[in-house]
Amino acid sequence: MFRMTPNIMRNLVVKKSTRRYPYEVREPFDKARGELINSVERCIFCGLCESKCPSRCIEVDKQAYKWNYDPFACVYCGVCVDVCPSKSLHQKTQYRKPVAERLTISLQGQPRKKAKDKEKGKEKEAPAAEPGAEPSPPPAAAGTDD
Amino acid sequence: MRKTVVPFGPQHPVLPEPIHLKLTIEDERVTEAIPNLGYVHRGLERLADVRDFHQMIQVVERVCGICSVIHALCYCQGVEELMGVEVPPRARYLRVMWSELHRVQSHLLWLGLFADSFGFESLFMQFWRVRERIMDISEATTGNRVIVSVNVIGGVRRNPDAEQLRWLLTQLDWVEAEIQRLETTMLEDYTVKKRTVGKGVLTSEKAYELGAVGPVLRGSGVAQDTRQTGYAAYGELHFEPVVETGGDCFARSKVRFREALASIDLIRRAISRLPDGEVRAKIKGKDDPQGETVMRVEQPRGELLYYLKGKGEKNLDRVRIRTPTFANIPPLLVMLPGLYLSDVPVVTLSIDPCISCTER
Numbered sequence: 001m002f003r004m005t006p007n008i009m010r011n012l013v014v015k016k017s018t019r020r021y022p023y024e025v026r027e028p029f030d031k032a033r034g035e036l037i038n039s040v041e042r043c044i045f046c047g048l049c050e051s052k053c054p055s056r057c058i059e060v061d062k063q064a065y066k067w068n069y070d071p072f073a074c075v076y077c078g079v080c081v082d083v084c085p086s087k088s089l090h091q092k093t094q095y096r097k098p099v100a101e102r103l104t105i106s107l108q109g110q111p112r113k114k115a116k117d118k119e120k121g122k123e124k125e126a127p128a129a130e131p132g133a134e135p136s137p138p139p140a141a142a143g144t145d146d
Numbered sequence: 147m148r149k150t151v152v153p154f155g156p157q158h159p160v161l162p163e164p165i166h167l168k169l170t171i172e173d174e175r176v177t178e179a180i181p182n183l184g185y186v187h188r189g190l191e192r193l194a195d196v197r198d199f200h201q202m203i204q205v206v207e208r209v210c211g212i213c214s215v216i217h218a219l220c221y222c223q224g225v226e227e228l229m230g231v232e233v234p235p236r237a238r239y240l241r242v243m244w245s246e247l248h249r250v251q252s253h254l255l256w257l258g259l260f261a262d263s264f265g266f267e268s269l270f271m272q273f274w275r276v277r278e279r280i281m282d283i284s285e286a287t288t289g290n291r292v293i294v295s296v297n298v299i300g301g302v303r304r305n306p307d308a309e310q311l312r313w314l315l316t317q318l319d320w321v322e323a324e325i326q327r328l329e330t331t332m333l334e335d336y337t338v339k340k341r342t343v344g345k346g347v348l349t350s351e352k353a354y355e356l357g358a359v360g361p362v363l364r365g366s367g368v369a370q371d372t373r374q375t376g377y378a379a380y381g382e383l384h385f386e387p388v389v390e391t392g393g394d395c396f397a398r399s400k401v402r403f404r405e406a407l408a409s410i411d412l413i414r415r416a417i418s419r420l421p422d423g424e425v426r427a428k429i430k431g432k433d434d435p436q437g438e439t440v441m442r443v444e445q446p447r448g449e450l451l452y453y454l455k456g457k458g459e460k461n462l463d464r465v466r467i468r469t470p471t472f473a474n475i476p477p478l479l480v481m482l483p484g485l486y487l488s489d490v491p492v493v494t495l496s497i498d499p500c501i502s503c504t505e506r
Binding site: 004007031054055076082 | 197200201202203204205208268269272275278282285286287288289290293295303304327328330331334335
């Protein structure tokens with residue numbers, strides 16, 4: 001009997017095991033898989049994320065350059081991030097905050113200039129253009145609809 | 147004496163998941179138990195028709211939340227066998243590490259729930275407090291807490307570095323010390339013994355005959371563990387099963403308690419022998435799985451069996467999953483007759499029922 005007593009006595013003096021959650025939040029781990037972000041200016045709309053997603057929460061419209069994502073169907077497995085060839089997808093270490101209403105994230109991209117067009121452009125504009133610079137500004141328009 | 151039929155479940159304070167037992171009672175004692183399953187059937191096996199064999203990894207992980215790594219491990223091993231993929235040695239050791247971490251957290255979860263089933267609330271909280279540290283280790287090394295999604299066909303997705311493994315080992319030392327602190331309470335306390343010793347006895351002959359698996363079988367004195375077959379890297383880690391001879395609820399909880407500690411030892415051994423190199427073999431795009439195979443691994447609850455059939459296409463022809471709880475229900479029905487109604491929750495929980503696993 002009373003095998004638990006030493007443990008209970010010890011618990012009176014040690015630190016609390018719980019946190020006052022909404023006010024105190026633990027720092028996320030470096031490699032945690034949290035919120036999925038698409039930097040749409042780098043997205044090439046190849047549709048690989050759509051075809052690899054096990055929960056089918058991503059839809060890519062290759063013609064209209066639209067990237068639609070349902071964060072509530074997403075299982076945060078990170079497969080899309082692994083396969084993304086242009087590295088436009090990445091995951092934050094923090095989880096998405098709970099919300100009261102369902103939403104779909106819809107990002108509008110712009111058509112990329114083809115390699116030939118780029119070369120032509122460079123020839124005309126000549127050495128002024130830096131090789132790494134992206135010609136188009138980020139046209140990301142995050143809209144929400146149901 | 148007149149018979150009374152008492153429905154036990156599907157909703158019952160002691161049951162984490164819905165199973166219905168129709169208990170025939172005579173003078174407070176159970177004379178017959180008839181199970182009724184099918185409350186949480188999700189049809190995950192059927193999803194193989196619409197999801198390709200890579201996407202099925204995330205689907206089979208969701209068969210059971212508590213042992214997701216082991217489901218994915220079993221599935222990946224099966225597909226690798228069909229495709230003839232050789233898994234790099236480092237990946238095999240990492241698979242052992244993560245599946246043993248999952249075993250520790252699953253056993254701690256069960257030990258807590260079991261303590262709760264006989265009303266020992268504070269012991270329940272102590273076990274779950276320790277378990278939380280394992281969940282943190284999972285999140286730090288794989289990215290997610292519960293459904294860690296770390297296995298892929300051909301290896302694993304994450305490659306922890308030396309610093310992270312060192313951190314993991316220090317955390318494991320803490321976990322081990324905390325579990326050992328609870329040993330005297332769980333295995334020697336009067337109140338625990340009063341509710342568990344001699345309850346739901348299953349003899350070794352009966353256990354073997356009825357096809358019991360996992361801690362239910364080993365608690366009855368049969369030294370049988372699928373890890374003895376040496377899948378992944380278990381063959382190189384000198385694995386020995388934990389066996390108890392009592393055959394009652396106490397013996398089963400003792401098996402799980404000792405297995406949690408044994409798993410921590412296995413993780414340490416796996417990390418100390420962890421080879422360097424690749425963690426993921428390259429998969430050729432054209433080789434889709436063809437043929438059929440049966441793969442067995444050891445889950446925290448017992449032997450898990452996957453039957454896979456491929457037809458050389460992206461989608462598998464058939465995925466059949468047999469989970470350990472399914473095998474442990476017939477032994478449960480033998481344990482229950484003769485018990486007082488008040489002991490039924492404790493004995494039912496002692497097989498570690500995972501119903502959503504069973505119904506898939």
